Amino acid sequence: MKNHLMHKSTRTLQFNWVILTLFICTTLLSQDLNPVYKKIHLGDQVVQLKIYQKPGKNVTYAHVHENEEASLAAGLRMVGKYGGKLITLAHSTDGKTNRNVTFSYKKTVYKFDPNRIYTQDLNVLKNSISVVKGKGKVDDEIIKMVKNLADQVWMELADSPFILALHNNKNTPAEYKLRWLFWKHIEPESYNIKSYIKSQDQSSDSNKSCADIYINPALNNSEFFIVTQREDFNMLVKKRYTVVLQNDKPVDDGSMSVYASGFGKRYINAEAKLGRIEEQTTMLEILLRD
Ligand SMILES: [Zn+2]
Numbered sequence: 001m002k003n004h005l006m007h008k009s010t011r012t013l014q015f016n017w018v019i020l021t022l023f024i025c026t027t028l029l030s031q032d033l034n035p036v037y038k039k040i041h042l043g044d045q046v047v048q049l050k051i052y053q054k055p056g057k058n059v060t061y062a063h064v065h066e067n068e069e070a071s072l073a074a075g076l077r078m079v080g081k082y083g084g085k086l087i088t089l090a091h092s093t094d095g096k097t098n099r100n101v102t103f104s105y106k107k108t109v110y111k112f113d114p115n116r117i118y119t120q121d122l123n124v125l126k127n128s129i130s131v132v133k134g135k136g137k138v139d140d141e142i143i144k145m146v147k148n149l150a151d152q153v154w155m156e157l158a159d160s161p162f163i164l165a166l167h168n169n170k171n172t173p174a175e176y177k178l179r180w181l182f183w184k185h186i187e188p189e190s191y192n193i194k195s196y197i198k199s200q201d202q203s204s205d206s207n208k209s210c211a212d213i214y215i216n217p218a219l220n221n222s223e224f225f226i227v228t229q230r231e232d233f234n235m236l237v238k239k240r241y242t243v244v245l246q247n248d249k250p251v252d253d254g255s256m257s258v259y260a261s262g263f264g265k266r267y268i269n270a271e272a273k274l275g276r277i278e279e280q281t282t283m284l285e286i287l288l289r290d
Contacts, residue, residue: 033080035088040152042145043105048090049152052076056083057288060160062256063088064114064153067097070272071166074280082288087156089114105145108136115167117150118259119252125150128254154259163260164287165269168276171222192221196244209250209258216240222273223283228261232268239286 035050061075061084072088079086092098102111109132116128122143129138129146136142157163174189195206196213214237215224224242227233236243250258260267268287272280 033076038152040149042101042149043103043110043142045091045093045103047101047103047149049156050088050090051156052079052086052088054079054083058160059084059162059164059288060157061086061164061166062153062157063166064256065099065167066090066092067099068166068168068274069097070275070277071168071270071280073277074270074272074284075164075166077277077281078284078288085156085160087153089153101149102132103145104134105142106134106136108134110136110138110142112146114149114153115256116254117146118154118256119150119254120262121252122147124252124254157260158263161266163256163265163267164284165256165267166280167269167271168274168280169222169271171273193224193242193244194221205251205253209246210244211247212245213243215242220273222271223276223279224271225283226257226269226271228257228265228267232266236286241283241286 033052033054035052038049038051040047040049056079059082061079063072063075063086065071066089075086078084089101091101099113100111101114102109104110110129111132112129117125119125125147126138126143129142131138169192170190171192172187172190175187176184177187178184191206193213193215195204196210198207212233214233219242221242224244225232225236226244226246227236228246230245233243233245246257246261250261252258257267257269270280270283270287272283
């Protein structure tokens with residue numbers, strides 16, 4: 001009996017050691033990926049720029065759409081596995097995650113897409129900001145505030161030789177939507193690889209910014225890359241992954257891919273459907289494995 005008890009206590013001790021070791025390991029691992037926060041004031045609000053860093057690959061992941069959570073999860077996995085730097089924005093105060101940044105200033109509420117603010121052209125930036133509520137205007141003071149956010153984000157990326165942007169899309173089909181009681185309108189198909197193809201003789205901004213495209217018919221149209229350099233395009237074609245090559249004169253819409261290519265940066269955007277962490281991880285592995 002005594003022997004049995006002793007045996008039991010040894011086993012408990014061993015078990016405790018395992019738990020303790022596991023605890024230390026996970027704590028160390030998560031400590032590795034604890035972000036540094038930079039607070040950026042935007043009117044009455046604060047946008048948190050979260051920066052994760054781990055020694056390893058010389059790549060910076062840019063995640064600017066807060067609600068695109070699958071791409072953030074996949075990116076953090078990659079940083080944990082290969083090292084690198086990842087920046088992400090946290091700005092929502094409603095308990096949800098939102099694509100657009102909303103802020104108030106002098107009783108007016110403003111809104112903008114945080115991937116439409118990277119531009120030297122202040123008119124493009126101005127057009128990216130809209131008034132949601134109130135009588136204020138998108139004046140120089142407001143533009144300056146948003147420009148400051150863009151500059152702070154870019155500062156974290158400017159020295160990186162390789163920017164890997166992380167995005168998710170909805171990829172919903174065209175559908176009828178009911179407005180008021182009788183008025184129906186057609187909501188067009190949302191963004192996907194087909195957005196880059198000239199359609200019904202109409203050139204969209206995406207199509208105008210596209211130099212080349214390769215589509216693997218076996219892949220879904222939500223998952224694809226956008227690259228700024230021919231070498232990356234050729235590499236992905238070889239690996240048979242759907243890819244768009246941005247041209248030399250893309251439409252300046254304030255998006256980071258256009259801004260980055262202006263600096264001659266190696267920039268790759270990995271697009272996957274919302275929620276598809278595994279697919280996006282596979283995509284990132286294609287870029288990082290070798
Ligand atoms: Zn996005």
